[in-house]
Structures are given as C-alpha cells and as structure tokens.
Amino acid sequence: MEVARDTAIQDVANWSSRPLALLGVSFALMMIDGYDLFIVSFVAPLIAKDLHLSFASIGMVFAAGLAGSMVGGLLLGHIADRAGRRPTLLVSLGMAGVATLLCSRASSFEAFAALRFLTGFALGGLLAAIVPLVAEHFSPPQRSAAVTTMFIGYPLGAVVGGAITALLIAHGWRILFLGAGSVTLLLVPIALFLRETLYASDAPVHDSPRPLWRGSFIVLFTGGRFWTTVIASFAIFCLLLVAYLLNSWTPLIASRSGFSPRTAAWCGVLLNLGGVVGALISTLLVARFGVFKVVTLMVASGSLGMASLGYLFGSVGALYSGLVVIGLLVLGGQMNAPAISVQLYPQHMRSAGVGWQFAAGRLGSILGPIIGGRLLSTNIPVSLLFMLIAIPTLLSAGAYTLVGLLRQKAQS
Numbered sequence: 001m002e003v004a005r006d007t008a009i010q011d012v013a014n015w016s017s018r019p020l021a022l023l024g025v026s027f028a029l030m031m032i033d034g035y036d037l038f039i040v041s042f043v044a045p046l047i048a049k050d051l052h053l054s055f056a057s058i059g060m061v062f063a064a065g066l067a068g069s070m071v072g073g074l075l076l077g078h079i080a081d082r083a084g085r086r087p088t089l090l091v092s093l094g095m096a097g098v099a100t101l102l103c104s105r106a107s108s109f110e111a112f113a114a115l116r117f118l119t120g121f122a123l124g125g126l127l128a129a130i131v132p133l134v135a136e137h138f139s140p141p142q143r144s145a146a147v148t149t150m151f152i153g154y155p156l157g158a159v160v161g162g163a164i165t166a167l168l169i170a171h172g173w174r175i176l177f178l179g180a181g182s183v184t185l186l187l188v189p190i191a192l193f194l195r196e197t198l199y200a201s202d203a204p205v206h207d208s209p210r211p212l213w214r215g216s217f218i219v220l221f222t223g224g225r226f227w228t229t230v231i232a233s234f235a236i237f238c239l240l241l242v243a244y245l246l247n248s249w250t251p252l253i254a255s256r257s258g259f260s261p262r263t264a265a266w267c268g269v270l271l272n273l274g275g276v277v278g279a280l281i282s283t284l285l286v287a288r289f290g291v292f293k294v295v296t297l298m299v300a301s302g303s304l305g306m307a308s309l310g311y312l313f314g315s316v317g318a319l320y321s322g323l324v325v326i327g328l329l330v331l332g333g334q335m336n337a338p339a340i341s342v343q344l345y346p347q348h349m350r351s352a353g354v355g356w357q358f359a360a361g362r363l364g365s366i367l368g369p370i371i372g373g374r375l376l377s378t379n380i381p382v383s384l385l386f387m388l389i390a391i392p393t394l395l396s397a398g399a400y401t402l403v404g405l406l407r408q409k410a411q412s
Helices: 002-015 019-042 043-052 056-083 085-103 109-135 140-171 173-188 217-221 226-256 263-291 292-313 317-336 339-346 347-375 382-411
Strands: none
Touching: 002 217, 019 043, 019 056, 019 085, 019 109, 019 173, 019 226, 019 263, 043 056, 043 109, 043 226, 056 109, 056 226, 056 292, 056 347, 085 109, 085 173, 109 140, 109 339, 109 347, 140 173, 140 263, 140 339, 217 226, 217 347, 226 263, 226 317, 226 339, 226 347, 226 382, 263 292, 263 317, 292 317, 292 339, 292 382, 339 347, 339 382, 347 382
C-alpha cells in the first residue's frame, strides 16, 4: 500500500515537472490571482453601500490591496531567490486564500482595507515566485510566449469571475469572497507538486553564476542594467496605473453614467475579455517580431483608442465595443510585461528582478485607483478623464521602445 502511494506521488511529481502541465497549473493560479485582485471593483457599489464608503474610501481599499502586492513582490521576490520559488509560492497562496475568506467577515473600512493589504501582499509574492518558475522550465526562444500564455489567465480570471459576479451579485458581496478564498485554498495541494528550479542542475537555462549577495536589489542596477531597470520600471508603472484605474473604476463610471449594476459589471468583463484576446494574438506576433516591438505597437495604438473611449458612454453597444478594443490593445499588451521582465535579468536574480518590476507596476496600480477616485470626486467629464488616461499609456509605449533598444544594444 505504501509503495503504491509513493509511486502515485512520484507520478504526480513527474507530471507536474512537464512544462505544459506546469503551464496549466500556473494558468489556474493566474486566474485566481486575477479574480481575487479585481473582485472589489466588481462589487464596489455593494461594498460601498454596506460599509458606508465614499468614492475616496473605495479608492483607498483598492490602493490597500495594491500596496500589499507591491510590498509582497519586493520582499517575497527577494526571499524566492534565496529560499526557492516553490515554498514562497505555497506560503503566498495559502495566505491569500485565508485573507480572502476573512474579507467576507469584515464589518468596517479599517478591517476590510487591512485584509485587502494582506491579500495583496500574498498575491505579490505569488507573482514574484511563479513567473521565474514557469520561465525556467522553458528554453529562451519559448520563454516569452510561455510567460505571456500563463498571464492570459490573469484577465481570464477577471472575465470568468466577473461573469460569475454578475450572475450571483443578487446574493451579496460576502458570498463571493467566501467562494474566491475557498477556490484559492483548493489550489494549494496542486502547487505542492511543482518542481523547484532555482537550484536545479538540469534547468534548460544556463545563466551566469550566482553572486555572493544573490537576490539583492542592488544587482538590478549594476552590470550595465541601471537604465534598463529604471526605464522598464517607468514603463510598467505607467501601464499598470492605466490598467488598474480602468479595472477599478470602469464599472462605477458606467453605473454613475446611468447603466444598471449588471451592465456595469459586464463592462469589467468585456474589458478583460479584450485583454485575453489581445494577449493570445500577441503570443503569435511576438514569435515573429519580438516582444518589445509588439508591446510598443499595441500600447501606442491603445492610447489613441483610450482618448476616444469617453465619447462612447452614450450607448451600451458602443461602450462594450470600445472596452473590448481598449482591453485588446492595452491590457493585451500589458500581459507581455512579465515576459519582458524575465528577459531583463539572469536566473540568479530573476525573482528579485520580476518582483522589482511588479513593485514598480504596483506603485502605478496604487496611484491609478486613487487618482481615479479623486478625479471622479471632482465630477470631471468622462471624455476628459479618458483623454488624461491616454497620456501615461503613450508614455509607457515610448519607454518600452527605449528598453527594447537598450536590450538590443546590450546583446550586440
């Protein structure tokens, strides 16, 4: 009996070490991460009513989760380069599930914001661990497509979760947090079988030897990486500022514009559905043109569409169509940011590098909802709001162009 059990465990371990199986598990993790981080935006009107929160308070709740993700990406990313990707991932996943469950019991702004910070902290660690884990199972030519494919689960989680939210919203927001937390915890046993890659001698990646101060953030700015790290950080900062402002406030903007709560929830779904389609298309284009050119073109085109989105709130059909296009270009381009981060750093500092890039993005994510809340509090016209959002979108496209040129120069 014991031999059979050990054999079964070994079979699962062998299965989970296969790149495609790993990609499936990580895809599921990204779906949970995507829904868990955006669940507040889907049910924001209900939470605001139940806990008596203003626009500014809801913005602070958004910011709390994103601030936690920034801190978690920095600290747990550093730990993942020292203790390993797999243990960091397991601890982060368990913490996220428990914190999400507890959100369903929150009865005050302070308690809810604190729990969202803890959830974000755990999810930041999950991202910093899972991205290198997946990348290091694939050869360099396959790496960008693999990481981007994994991250398609992120907006898809928001799409599926948003659809479920739209169907179950009549039962209240607390039951949705219970469900999200429970599903997150159910993935912990599956993640137990993921194979560690940090110290694997048979990893398909052959990077430079680990320095004595492995995992230190200082190395991200040395060895000719200073401007690459700075400009890439600025690019993802701008891009995630825009992405999270859109995901956080689009349903509420639609609701304030006179649309029903169900229609408002579908706005978030279609925005992220466009992101899924855009990411899928980008994986095909990246193989031919390279990730930097594809992302630059998508995000630059998205900035033009963003400037016109505010004029589409007059009808449901036009708004839905516009959100799909913006999601395809901007969110679809954003899904390639982790693949870019992986390319910028060698294996021994990859979790720290990815964690740093995600932290820079999370800083933008924190400011995005806050800025959106402040702007909405001033009753700014929707058309002007989206024209302003187009500016950092365009800046991000320009920054990624520079990063691509620096990367090309370093390789020549």
